[in-house]
Amino acid sequence: MKNIPIAVQMFTLREESTQDFAGTLKKVAELGFDGVEFAGYGGLTAKEVRVLLDEFGLRAASSHLPLEELENNLYQVIEDQKILGSNYVVCPYLLPNRRSIEDYKALIAFLDQAGETCRSEGITLCYHNHDFELERLSNGKTILESIFDKTHSINVKTELDVYWLTKAGENPVEWINRYKNRTPLVHLKDMTTDDEQFFAELGTGGVDIEAVLHKGKENGVEWWVVEQDVCRRSPFESIEISMNYLKSVNRN
Numbered sequence: 001m002k003n004i005p006i007a008v009q010m011f012t013l014r015e016e017s018t019q020d021f022a023g024t025l026k027k028v029a030e031l032g033f034d035g036v037e038f039a040g041y042g043g044l045t046a047k048e049v050r051v052l053l054d055e056f057g058l059r060a061a062s063s064h065l066p067l068e069e070l071e072n073n074l075y076q077v078i079e080d081q082k083i084l085g086s087n088y089v090v091c092p093y094l095l096p097n098r099r100s101i102e103d104y105k106a107l108i109a110f111l112d113q114a115g116e117t118c119r120s121e122g123i124t125l126c127y128h129n130h131d132f133e134l135e136r137l138s139n140g141k142t143i144l145e146s147i148f149d150k151t152h153s154i155n156v157k158t159e160l161d162v163y164w165l166t167k168a169g170e171n172p173v174e175w176i177n178r179y180k181n182r183t184p185l186v187h188l189k190d191m192t193t194d195d196e197q198f199f200a201e202l203g204t205g206g207v208d209i210e211a212v213l214h215k216g217k218e219n220g221v222e223w224w225v226v227e228q229d230v231c232r233r234s235p236f237e238s239i240e241i242s243m244n245y246l247k248s249v250n251r252n
Contacts, residue, residue, distance in 0.1 A: 004216050005034035006246055007061035009187065009227035013235050017042050026056050031240050032247070035059035037185075037225045038084075039092070046083040053084070061223040062088035062126070062159075062185055067098070067107075070125075074114055078121045088185060088223075089118060090126045090159050099132065104143060108150045115155030126185055128159040134168035148179060157182050159225075163189035166207045167197055173211050181220040186212065187227050188242070199228050201238050203245035213249055 008028055010017055016024045021042030028036060035058050041049050053060060063086055065077055070091060081089055091111065098107070115125040133144040141149070148158060158179050162172040176183055190205035192198045202209050216224065224246070231238040 004221055004224055005059070005061070006032075006243070007035040007037045007059075007223050007225045008033050008239050009037045009039060009064070009225050011039040011064070012226070012228050012231070012239060014039065016235060022052050025052050025058060027236060028239075029056040029058050031236070031243055033058070033226075033239075033243065035061040035223070037061045037090075037223075037227075038063040038086075041080075046080040050084055060084040060086035061225060062086055062090050064090045064092035064128070067091055067094065070114055071110065074117060078118060078123050081123050082121075087122070088124050088126055088157075088159075090128050090185070092128045093130065094132075101137075104146065108147055111147070111156045112151040115151065119155060124157055124184065125155065126157045126159040128185075128187065129161050129164055131164045131168040134165070134170060148182070153182050157184055159183075159185040159187060161187040161189060161227075162207055162209070162212055163187070163191050163199065166191055172207070173215055176212065176215050176219050176221075180218075183219055184222040185225055186216070186221050186223075187225050188212070188246075189227050189229075190242075198232075199230050201228065201245070202226065202242035203248075204241070209245075210249055213246075 013024050063081060070077060077089055111127060118125045127147055129144050134142050136142055137146060160172060160175050160183055165172045165175055188202055188209060190200040190202050190207045190209060192200045193206040226239055226242045228238050
């Protein structure tokens with residue numbers, strides 16, 4: 001994992017960000033993160049956020065934007081990324097009412113078109129998975145495979161989430177290898193080993209995080225993104241535990 005920068009997904013710190021967006025970014029920097037992946041800008045403009053990033057020595061790894069925002073305001077999204085210094089914009093989640101076969105067909109067509117538009121502006125569009133995309137279609141392929149196989153690799157990249165892949169019974173390393181050089185962003189997330197399979201700090205659960213880290217360089221990973229959807233302790237404490245684990249792996 002050496003030389004690959006580490007960001008934190010700000011959704012992990014959503015409550016802290018609501019209370020003090022600038023202070024949250026400052027604390028992230030103090031914990032040793034290289035950057036952040038945005039899930040909203042705390043009510044600030046992209047220019048205001050960029051000032052904070054520069055002040056705290058952070059970089060914008062990428063931004064998660066709802067599908068509806070990408071559909072309706074793509075050019076503004078692109079301009080914001082340019083201001084933030086982010087090279088990546090991510091479609092993060094599909095609402096349950098947009099998961100029919102026809103919805104997926106429309107999604108694939110949109111992602112390819114939007115990805116081409118982004119690419120023409122120097123921005124890369126990625127798709128982030130959960131576990132529902134690992135359901136199999138009538139042709140035997142998973143929804144996630146269909147999304148990537150039916151879009152052009154130069155237009156749509158992956159942001160594989162190792163927790164959700166593992167929860168769906170998949171091997172994250174196999175997916176990273178399958179989409180070699182199409183996986184610039186990877187969500188690092190651990191999972192408890194009990195029946196609950198709850199979100200866990202890196203290195204404390206059953207996901208083979210170290211195997212994933214060892215595949216980063218050869219597969220073109222440009223950012224590791226730490227995310228913990230729900231924390232049972234302070235989110236700051238949780239991401240510090242995860243960062244300390246990544247530092248220990250890097251030393252070895």
